Amino acid sequence: MNLLSINGEQHQLDVPDDMPLLWVLRDVLGLTGTKFGCGIAQCGACTVHLDGEAVRSCVLPVSAVAGKAIVTIEAIAENAVGAKVQQAWLEHEVVQCGYCQSGQIMSATALLQYKPSPSDAEIDAGMAGNICRCGTYTRIRAAIKDIGQA
Amino acid sequence: MDKSRFAVSRRGFLKGSSAALGGLVLSTWLPGFVPRSVAAEATAAGRLGDQSPRAYGAYVRIGHDGLVTVISPKIEMGQGAHTGIAMMVAEELEVPLSAVTIEDAPPDSELYADSLMQFQATGGSTSTRHSWKPLREAGATARLLLIQAAAARWGVDASQCHAKNGEVFGPAEQKLGYGELVDAASELPLPTEVVLKTPEQFTLLGTPARRIDTPNKVNGKAQFTIDLSVPGMLIASTMTCPVYGGTLLSVDDTTAKKVPGVRDVIKLDNAVAVTASNYWACQQGLKALKVEWDLGEHASINSAQIDEALLQASSRDGVVAHSTGDIGKALESAASRFEAVYEQAFLSHSPLEPMTCVAHVRADACELWVGTQVPVFAQQTAAKISGLPADKIIVNNQLIGGAFGRRLDYDFITQAVDVARHVSYPIKLIWSREEDMTHDLYRPQYADRLTAALDADGKPTGWQHRIAGASVLGRYMGSLPENGVDADAVEVAIEPIYELQNLLVNYVREEPKVVPVSWWRGVGPLRSTYALECFIDELAHNAGADPVEFRLSLLAEQPRAQAVLRLAAEKAGWGNTLPAGQGRGVAVSAVFGSYVATVVEMEMLGDKAVRIKRLVSAIDCGLVTNPTSVHAQIEGGTLFGLSASLFNEILIEQGVVQQTNFHNYRQLRINEAPGVEVHIVPSLEAPGGVGETGTALIGPALVNALHAASGTRLRRLPLSRAGYYPA
Numbered sequence: 001m002n003l004l005s006i007n008g009e010q011h012q013l014d015v016p017d018d019m020p021l022l023w024v025l026r027d028v029l030g031l032t033g034t035k036f037g038c039g040i041a042q043c044g045a046c047t048v049h050l051d052g053e054a055v056r057s058c059v060l061p062v063s064a065v066a067g068k069a070i071v072t073i074e075a076i077a078e079n080a081v082g083a084k085v086q087q088a089w090l091e092h093e094v095v096q097c098g099y100c101q102s103g104q105i106m107s108a109t110a111l112l113q114y115k116p117s118p119s120d121a122e123i124d125a126g127m128a129g130n131i132c133r134c135g136t137y138t139r140i141r142a143a144i145k146d147i148g149q150a
Numbered sequence: 151m152d153k154s155r156f157a158v159s160r161r162g163f164l165k166g167s168s169a170a171l172g173g174l175v176l177s178t179w180l181p182g183f184v185p186r187s188v189a190a191e192a193t194a195a196g197r198l199g200d201q202s203p204r205a206y207g208a209y210v211r212i213g214h215d216g217l218v219t220v221i222s223p224k225i226e227m228g229q230g231a232h233t234g235i236a237m238m239v240a241e242e243l244e245v246p247l248s249a250v251t252i253e254d255a256p257p258d259s260e261l262y263a264d265s266l267m268q269f270q271a272t273g274g275s276t277s278t279r280h281s282w283k284p285l286r287e288a289g290a291t292a293r294l295l296l297i298q299a300a301a302a303r304w305g306v307d308a309s310q311c312h313a314k315n316g317e318v319f320g321p322a323e324q325k326l327g328y329g330e331l332v333d334a335a336s337e338l339p340l341p342t343e344v345v346l347k348t349p350e351q352f353t354l355l356g357t358p359a360r361r362i363d364t365p366n367k368v369n370g371k372a373q374f375t376i377d378l379s380v381p382g383m384l385i386a387s388t389m390t391c392p393v394y395g396g397t398l399l400s401v402d403d404t405t406a407k408k409v410p411g412v413r414d415v416i417k418l419d420n421a422v423a424v425t426a427s428n429y430w431a432c433q434q435g436l437k438a439l440k441v442e443w444d445l446g447e448h449a450s451i452n453s454a455q456i457d458e459a460l461l462q463a464s465s466r467d468g469v470v471a472h473s474t475g476d477i478g479k480a481l482e483s484a485a486s487r488f489e490a491v492y493e494q495a496f497l498s499h500s501p502l503e504p505m506t507c508v509a510h511v512r513a514d515a516c517e518l519w520v521g522t523q524v525p526v527f528a529q530q531t532a533a534k535i536s537g538l539p540a541d542k543i544i545v546n547n548q549l550i551g552g553a554f555g556r557r558l559d560y561d562f563i564t565q566a567v568d569v570a571r572h573v574s575y576p577i578k579l580i581w582s583r584e585e586d587m588t589h590d591l592y593r594p595q596y597a598d599r600l601t602a603a604l605d606a607d608g609k610p611t612g613w614q615h616r617i618a619g620a621s622v623l624g625r626y627m628g629s630l631p632e633n634g635v636d637a638d639a640v641e642v643a644i645e646p647i648y649e650l651q652n653l654l655v656n657y658v659r660e661e662p663k664v665v666p667v668s669w670w671r672g673v674g675p676l677r678s679t680y681a682l683e684c685f686i687d688e689l690a691h692n693a694g695a696d697p698v699e700f701r702l703s704l705l706a707e708q709p710r711a712q713a714v715l716r717l718a719a720e721k722a723g724w725g726n727t728l729p730a731g732q733g734r735g736v737a738v739s740a741v742f743g744s745y746v747a748t749v750v751e752m753e754m755l756g757d758k759a760v761r762i763k764r765l766v767s768a769i770d771c772g773l774v775t776n777p778t779s780v781h782a783q784i785e786g787g788t789l790f791g792l793s794a795s796l797f798n799e800i801l802i803e804q805g806v807v808q809q810t811n812f813h814n815y816r817q818l819r820i821n822e823a824p825g826v827e828v829h830i831v832p833s834l835e836a837p838g839g840v841g842e843t844g845t846a847l848i849g850p851a852l853v854n855a856l857h858a859a860s861g862t863r864l865r866r867l868p869l870s871r872a873g874y875y876p877a
Binding site for chain 1: 227228229230360361363364365367368369370371372373374376377379385410427428429430500501502503504549550551552553554580582583778782785786787788789790792793811812813817818819820821823825826
């Protein structure tokens with residue numbers, strides 16, 4: 001049994017220890033906002049917060065996250081920075097297909113919590129783990145800068 | 151004035167009596183190529199309360215609450231089609247954009263076939279071009295009927311009334327909401343003539359309206375196919391034979407069936423599927439299988455052989471796709487000749503949402519929930535595999551997590567139905583990234599050989615352009631026309647923007663067969679533009695001419711091409727001297743009904759390290775529906791093409807695709823992505839396509855910039871093949 005804290009709720013789950021958090025979220029708990037893109041921590045679509053840090057849930061065994069605070073896109077609006085990121089994403093019309101954007105927003109929120117006014121280089125470093133095939137990077141950068149300058 | 155007539159019967163619109171459907175339903179448009187009798191039959195099927203798919207023989211429905219539902223012939227895959235189409239209807243119907251919701255059209259070729267492509271599909275940068283007239287007509291027709299209904303109620307002439315913001319206003323300050331008028335309006339005969347707004351009357355079209363699909367895409371609520379769940383559903387994943395064309399011999403599933411959560415192991419002709427309660431268990435189950443394959447006839451093919459075969463093919467004449475003047479004579483009498491071969495790689499689409507499809511095959515029907523660019527083909531393949539008639543196949547189209555042409559094919563839908571027909575429960579087929587990348591239908595590898603006849607100034611009097619590669623069109627349609635020409639492959643090449651007295655274009659179909667080929671964002675115009683714009687750049691340099699001036703000197707008859715080229719050059723500071731080790735490259739083309747030019751400014755930070763300092767594009771895409779979407783599509787399309795031009799090629803060894811995931815088929819990341827500056831040329835021309843234009847221009851502009859910055863001329867993409875990397 002693994003005891004998980006997800007978006008402030010406790011879940012007692014009977015899943016294999018090596019099952020990645022991503023599939024616990026998606027296929028066991030039905031939290032499908034966190035996406036599958038590569039399964040090898042290359043694309044960042046599966047990014048969630050673990051004790052406030054952005055991590056790739058597709059390679060994170062569920063046994064390694066017991067007792068830690070997991071936050072997913074479904075609850076990011078409850079975080080003041082997360083809500084600002086969501087709003088900036090809309091104002092800058094960042095989104096195209098939208099599939100990677102849960103992960104982008106989770107990474108951006110973690111970055112802005114750590115660096116409230118990130119430089120271009122810090123934005124690059126903080127967001128380089130998230131691939132967007134639609135190529136929304138120009139707008140992601142602008143949206144993050146906008147929050148950083150507010 | 152833009153007047154339009156409709157081939158539609160009196161019963162072509164219908165009134166819904168139920169609260170759920172309630173209101174006015176308009177079927178105001180049918181594609182021109184549909185015979186009148188078929189069109190009449192299609193619309194006559196509509197009647198009160200009819201819930202059948204044919205009842206959706208409509209683009210616009212207005213409810214008693216005044217809210218508007220638009221049945222969109224185009225799906226949303228990130229390109230903003232839903233918003234653009236909603237804007238077209240809202241503009242003419244005089245409702246706020248917020249009153250409009252979009253439903254995807256069901257499979258129905260007679261009602262929803264694209265007027266340019268002649269089948270029901272979202273692709274080829276046709277969404278705006280196709281929808282511009284019929285969707286505005288649908289909105290305008292509804293507005294006219296609502297005004298007439300109000301006028302009749304007030305006993306005034308319709309000309310004394312006008313509509314605004316979802317209401318009709320009368321001469322004595324009367325007003326009625328659309329919801330109160332729909333029942334009366336649906337009894338009125340359809341107008342035979344509808345006057346559409348002129349561009350200066352637009353209040354919504356041409357403005358940067360917010361996209362309607364994005365709010366749910368920033369909070370995790372938007373559901374893509376991979377997110378769906380239907381009662382009783384299990385997850386399925388497949389392992390398909392590593393060599394295309396190979397077949398499954400045997401499977402030992404003893405261990406796999408012991409994996410917790412695994413339900414069934416299903417043998418298909420060329421694949422094996424595992425169903426389970428979750429994706430992780432599916433993958434563990436697949437890993438535990440002992441599988442024997444018959445690898446088939448392609449298991450000895452390598453990329454080196456394909457390279458060689460294409461190069462040889464590019465020296466053959468194949469079939470003539472186009473001929474003007476006499477290139478033979480021109481070459482004989484030329485002051486000099488110049489020849490170059492440009493090579494482009496097999497490419498994977500790799501949308502971030504891998505191939506996925508929910509399928510439920512029952513005794514009496516089959517239901518699909520799937521994001522597809524081709525709902526009719528999805529229906530047809532499901533009918534074929536399940537053995538059920540097409541009218542028993544329900545296709546529920548979904549938001550798409552990236553397509554780039556990949557979901558114009560339906561191989562994964564075929565496979566999902568094939569798995570589902572073996573089990574009683576619905577399945578959600580999810581391909582792993584590795585399956586997705588190694589079992590794609592790839593953008594063909596191409597070799598373009600261009601041979602120019604030059605005058606004493608080094609200007610071309612003409613050229614021969616031989617295009618060698620696998621035929622996407624031939625594969626997709628089953629065969630090519632009798633003349634053997636792949637019209638997609640030669641597009642743009644047969645109609646270059648430059649003034650040439652002599653032009654011969656040969657198409658040489660050379661099928662490697664080792665992998666299937668398909669549409670990839672930019673399609674034929676991408677390939678042609680790459681070859682042409684690299685070639686013209688080489689001619690300019692050989693002539694000692696400025697690349698922009700050289701192009702302009704051949705564009706006397708092309709004012710729109712001139713304008714975008716001049717604008718991009720001006721905005722990019724073309725002509726301003728750059729330090730050594732830096733340079734600018736340019737490309738210009740007419741693609742998808744639009745004119746586009748792109749300038750890349752590059753700096754060498756070492757022998758092979760390149761930094762793209764600026765990316766500037768100018769587009770004339772005619773009348774603009776939503777400038778924000780135009781900007782976003784050029785930004786994204788350009789970076790999509792840049793990623794492929796820098797990094798991507800699919801290589802084959804022993805018949806097996808070698809690239810498996812984003813570690814060895816890498817994608818552009820934010821730290822490598824330059825900003826993209828987009829400039830729109832104001833234009834009253836008919837709308838052109840936008841989604842693929844940026845993609846088509848970036849490759850040649852990049853290669854030309856590399857030459858300007860480093861003196862090295864590359865002819866083969868990607869740059870990484872020659873050791874270059876972004877820094």
